[in-house]
Amino acid sequence: MNRIPRRAFAAAAVSAAALLTAMAPASAQEALKVGATFLLGSTDPTAGSAGWALASHGIGEKLFMVDKDGKLVPELAARAERSGELEWTVTLRSDRYFSDGTPVTAAAIGEGFTNTFEKSKTAAATGGKLTFETVDGLTLKVTTEKPVPLIQALFAEWPLVAYTLNDAGEAVYTGPYAIAELKADSHLELAPNAHFDGTERSPITLRKFGDAQTMALAFEAGELDLAFGLPSEVLSRLKANAGLTVKSFQVGYQYFGFLNIARPAFSDPMVRQAVDLAIDRDQLVAAINGGQPATGAFAPYFPFAPIEPRMSDLEKAAGLLDEAGWTLGPDGMREKDGQPLRIEAFAYPQRPDLVTMLPVVKAALAKVGIDVGTQVVENLNEVAASGEFDIFLWAQHTAPSGDPAFFLNSMLRSDGPLNHARYGSDEFDAIIAGFSTSGDIERRAGIALDAQQKLFEDVPVTFLVSPAWHVGVSERLSGYEPWGSDYHVIRPDMGETR
Amino acid sequence: MTAHIVRIGLRSAASLLAVSALAFLVVAFMPSDPVMIAIRAWNLPVDETTISALRTEWGLDRPFPARYLSWLADFVTGDWGRSFRTGEPVLDEFSSRLPLSLGIGLGGLTLAAFAAIPLGFAAALKPDGVADRLSRLLAITVQAVPAFWLGLVLIWVLGVQLRLISPFSAGIDVMALAGGLVALHSTGMLARVYRRDLIEQTMQPYYRTALAKGLTRRQALWRHGHSSALYALLSAMRSEAGWAIGTTAALEVLFGLPGVSQFLVQSISARDHSVLLAYIMVVAGWMLAMNAGVELAMRRLDPRAAR
Numbered sequence: 001m002n003r004i005p006r007r008a009f010a011a012a013a014v015s016a017a018a019l020l021t022a023m024a025p026a027s028a029q030e031a032l033k034v035g036a037t038f039l040l041g042s043t044d045p046t047a048g049s050a051g052w053a054l055a056s057h058g059i060g061e062k063l064f065m066v067d068k069d070g071k072l073v074p075e076l077a078a079r080a081e082r083s084g085e086l087e088w089t090v091t092l093r094s095d096r097y098f099s100d101g102t103p104v105t106a107a108a109i110g111e112g113f114t115n116t117f118e119k120s121k122t123a124a125a126t127g128g129k130l131t132f133e134t135v136d137g138l139t140l141k142v143t144t145e146k147p148v149p150l151i152q153a154l155f156a157e158w159p160l161v162a163y164t165l166n167d168a169g170e171a172v173y174t175g176p177y178a179i180a181e182l183k184a185d186s187h188l189e190l191a192p193n194a195h196f197d198g199t200e201r202s203p204i205t206l207r208k209f210g211d212a213q214t215m216a217l218a219f220e221a222g223e224l225d226l227a228f229g230l231p232s233e234v235l236s237r238l239k240a241n242a243g244l245t246v247k248s249f250q251v252g253y254q255y256f257g258f259l260n261i262a263r264p265a266f267s268d269p270m271v272r273q274a275v276d277l278a279i280d281r282d283q284l285v286a287a288i289n290g291g292q293p294a295t296g297a298f299a300p301y302f303p304f305a306p307i308e309p310r311m312s313d314l315e316k317a318a319g320l321l322d323e324a325g326w327t328l329g330p331d332g333m334r335e336k337d338g339q340p341l342r343i344e345a346f347a348y349p350q351r352p353d354l355v356t357m358l359p360v361v362k363a364a365l366a367k368v369g370i371d372v373g374t375q376v377v378e379n380l381n382e383v384a385a386s387g388e389f390d391i392f393l394w395a396q397h398t399a400p401s402g403d404p405a406f407f408l409n410s411m412l413r414s415d416g417p418l419n420h421a422r423y424g425s426d427e428f429d430a431i432i433a434g435f436s437t438s439g440d441i442e443r444r445a446g447i448a449l450d451a452q453q454k455l456f457e458d459v460p461v462t463f464l465v466s467p468a469w470h471v472g473v474s475e476r477l478s479g480y481e482p483w484g485s486d487y488h489v490i491r492p493d494m495g496e497t498r
Numbered sequence: 499m500t501a502h503i504v505r506i507g508l509r510s511a512a513s514l515l516a517v518s519a520l521a522f523l524v525v526a527f528m529p530s531d532p533v534m535i536a537i538r539a540w541n542l543p544v545d546e547t548t549i550s551a552l553r554t555e556w557g558l559d560r561p562f563p564a565r566y567l568s569w570l571a572d573f574v575t576g577d578w579g580r581s582f583r584t585g586e587p588v589l590d591e592f593s594s595r596l597p598l599s600l601g602i603g604l605g606g607l608t609l610a611a612f613a614a615i616p617l618g619f620a621a622a623l624k625p626d627g628v629a630d631r632l633s634r635l636l637a638i639t640v641q642a643v644p645a646f647w648l649g650l651v652l653i654w655v656l657g658v659q660l661r662l663i664s665p666f667s668a669g670i671d672v673m674a675l676a677g678g679l680v681a682l683h684s685t686g687m688l689a690r691v692y693r694r695d696l697i698e699q700t701m702q703p704y705y706r707t708a709l710a711k712g713l714t715r716r717q718a719l720w721r722h723g724h725s726s727a728l729y730a731l732l733s734a735m736r737s738e739a740g741w742a743i744g745t746t747a748a749l750e751v752l753f754g755l756p757g758v759s760q761f762l763v764q765s766i767s768a769r770d771h772s773v774l775l776a777y778i779m780v781v782a783g784w785m786l787a788m789n790a791g792v793e794l795a796m797r798r799l800d801p802r803a804a805r
Contacts (some may be wrong), residue, residue: 035666042585184584184591185764186756190644207666210751210763217650218666221657378767382530 001413031189031203034475034494035215035224037350038486039208041184045112045161045171046119052158052400057188057206058490060161060173063090064152068403068483070252070301072152076104076162076174076199080437083141088151091136095193098164099178106140108164110445115165121417123159125410127151140436149439150342153403158487177204177494190287192495201495212352219244219472226480227472228489231352232289235470245478248290248470252299252399255284255291255465256352257345257361258384262422265390270324272459275391277317277367279361281310284465287360288353291467296406296452297398299466303441304404304448310456310463317368334369342371343390348380351395353467357394384420391421393464397485403447405435412451412460423460499797506793514779518573521778522566530769533558536582573779579772583765588772592758592780599757602673603746603784606680607738613685614731622723623716625697630795633693636686645679646748652679653752666754676749683745684738688731695730698787699723729799732792739788743781 021343040053045060054060063077082089110132117129124130128145135141148154155458165173176197177190185208192201207224209215212231216238219227230238238246259266259275266272281293292300293309300307326334326341334341345361347354355376362372372391377383384392398407413432414424423482431454434447455461471482480494533552553559557568572579577590619634620629652675657665665672696719699705708718747759754760758777765773 007616041583044585047585048583181593183588183756184581185760186754207754209666209754210760214653214666214752217653221653221665222661223657223666379769382535382767382769385534417783471775 016481017030021305029200029202032225033223034204034206034226034228034490035209035218036206036228036486036489037209037212037215039185039188039206040182043179043182044169045076045163045173046116046123046159049158049163050237051116051120052487053125054161054173055158055175056227056487056489057175058177058190058204058319058488058492058494059175059179060163061175062157062160062162063092063155064401065156066400066484066487068481070402072156072402074152075156076109077155078138080142080155082151083195085147086144088142088144088148089135090142090151090155092140094138096401098174098175099193099195100166100172100173101195102172104162104174105134105137107134109162110134110140111165112128112163112171113160114399116159120159122410123157125417126154126157126406136353147436149435150403150405150441150444153401156401156403157406168399175184176201176495177490190490196381196492199492199496201492204490204495206490207392211349213404216472222474224472225474225477226489226494228482230470230472232356232470235289238472243475245473245475246470248468248471249481249482250291250299250301251467251469252302252397252466252467252487253395253485254294254297254299254398254463255351255357255393255395256294256297257462257464257465258386258389258421259449259460259462260390260392260420260422261424261460262387263343263390265341268321268324269458271326273392274317274324274368275365275370276319276459276462277313277320278370278454279364279462279464280312281464282312282359283364284357287356288465294463294466296463297455297461298404298452299399299449302399302402302404304399304445306449306452314367321368321370328369332369333366333371340371341369342373344373344375344388345391345393346375346377346380346383346389348378349376350378353465355397357464365459366470384418387420387422391462394420395467397487400485400487403444404443405432408432408448408451409435412455421460423458425454425458428454428458502797503794506790513786514782517782518570518775518779519566521775521782522569523562525771525774525778526562526565528769528771532556532582532769532771535769537743545562550784569775578776581773582767582770583768588776591761591773592776595756595758595761596780598673598755599746599750599759600784602676602680602749602755602757603739603742605677606746607684607735607742609677609681610684610688610738611731611735613681614688614692615728617685618689618696618727618731619719619724621689621693621697622700622719630693633686633689636682638686640683640686644748645683645745646752647675648682649679649749649752668753670754672753676746676755679743679749680745683741684735688723688734688738691734692727692731695727696723699726718759725799729796732796732799736789736792739785743784781792 007300007446028454040050040057040328041048042050045051045054055062061076064072065075067073076093078091080088083089092106098104113132115122127148131143133141163173166172176193178193180191181189188206190204204338212229216226216230216234218224225260235246238244259269259272268430283295285291294308296306298305321334325336329335345358346372349355362374383389411418412423431447435444436446473480474480533549536552556563576589581588582592585738616627621633653665656662663671699722705718705722708722750757750760751763762777
């Protein structure tokens, strides 16, 4: 048997070392593992809340966005200028490409938006159905159905993710990542979009967890680089583990309860006001271990959020119920004409905080003699649309575009597409109609404050908590700073490898 | 044998037909309107034009029997409809997810049967011995401890504390763990069934004759009791097949495995009719296939059963 010459052995060793060195960057290219309790359900940008999920997952972009300072800034657009009462000129950024390598043009973007407005009613909530006309390569003429004083805010709304349709009729996006594989309810494999900005990025695996507790376990097991939306009850356990980092941040979401005005118990505004006064927000905050009592419809950092937290006053609540004719029975519960004051309160598990809040609400209302039945349902949109509830605890980002109009228009206007409270007030509608005539930021904030004052009087909604959320990050993502609630979970800077 | 297979096939097809009619009836009369669900899911405008267009497109304006027959014809020809939520063909979703679910369920059940035989045999060989007590403990414990809870404990111990597995990686170790948990649920029960039948055999004259001929207790039990006990075990597997579906579903959700059950859980909340119908049919098919398989195996073990 021939012996291997020393020189050849040395050469082989050097080659092997070189090979190993060459392989080292590959580990940096390992997929980042992200966990969340939500996942894109469909690649159709007009289906359900896909527009939001696509932007949140780093696949899609919008023409304008709200940045980490809460400011409305251009994203895929360069600027937008008003050219008539219903007309706007939008100029797109140059040198931008879709993930298939085709350039972003006014015609391509217009085609995508036209498809959206043909199919999605939610997209039309603020400005009605929009039409698009190509002026030149990067300039679009946009015509709205209703006057829109701040088109930038409209184009930052979640249904309006920008895309074009390829020859197969599939949507193609512009974000830093492209969909490599989507397994509904399980995981999403994201590949870096080579045409985004030339920066190399790691691929990302986004895994959906059925519940936040399980996701916390996965984070503890070292399986996740980012666990988005950790439940508050595990925070102390996670923080005690030196190898794990947990970051908390104020979000634009608000936790509130729709009070269904179409139901007999809540047809009387005094009963609704009593419910609003009876709920102790401090106890809710303590129960979910984060956040602060709501001051109104918007997170407190927005200029259109009221300053004072919503009041709790059991005595006043009891007085209102007395005045409304609901008298205390010998069992401490209220009744009128022999009928008990019983209501059904709902929450949904996709936002675990709401489920935690449900028994706290029940206990608070029991103190003023209201009997509350509680139910947790997964099909929240179904139940909300059916109207088979009295109180529905809800989590909603109420200013995703940095502007108050979308939430108030879509969820509380008489003919709003998501008016789950069945609220109908000409006076309220007249107040928020001001949004369509004024583009001045301060004036719009004033309209929002007036609208909220009206809501405090009529109480179709009881505003409860402005929450803080929690994320867990591995050492690899230790620089990740959460912002923008869950609207920008996966961001361009996250997977950069150089 | 061929005639018997044909008979089983016809009986299974008739059962499947009955299940399909019942499933369609139940799903069709669920308190939710598929058109309104789709309108909400797809953000479509709630107006008469949209509603009537969808009703016509899906044949909802036709009488119930016509709708059922149309769905059945589509189903058997491979058109299982589209999911409201994902927009993808239901058959494609099931085709990509079924192998995983079947792998866990069938793998676990097979593993249980193979584990139950030595355990049950050892238990029968020495009543009140270690194996007998162990099989009894196992049978009782798994009835009291849900697989979901046990899975959580194993994730905590093996994944978080010891870092021996990656519990949410959907890797081979997780699949094996899930299959093992399905097996664990059935092993104790199957072992007890197998043991009980073996013990019964020891009362038979031919067993005593075998002992008299000089065979050891172990040899006599295996040669003269095993076939009969295996027959009983196979019979018990039919009921365990149902349990395996439930356990697999719970474990898919727990470990985040992309199987049909996890897909179903989300589809129930969305009242995704096409998915619900397909799942019922798949589960019915699984149960009938298990029944047929077990029946054929039993017939092979004991041809007298055919008479």
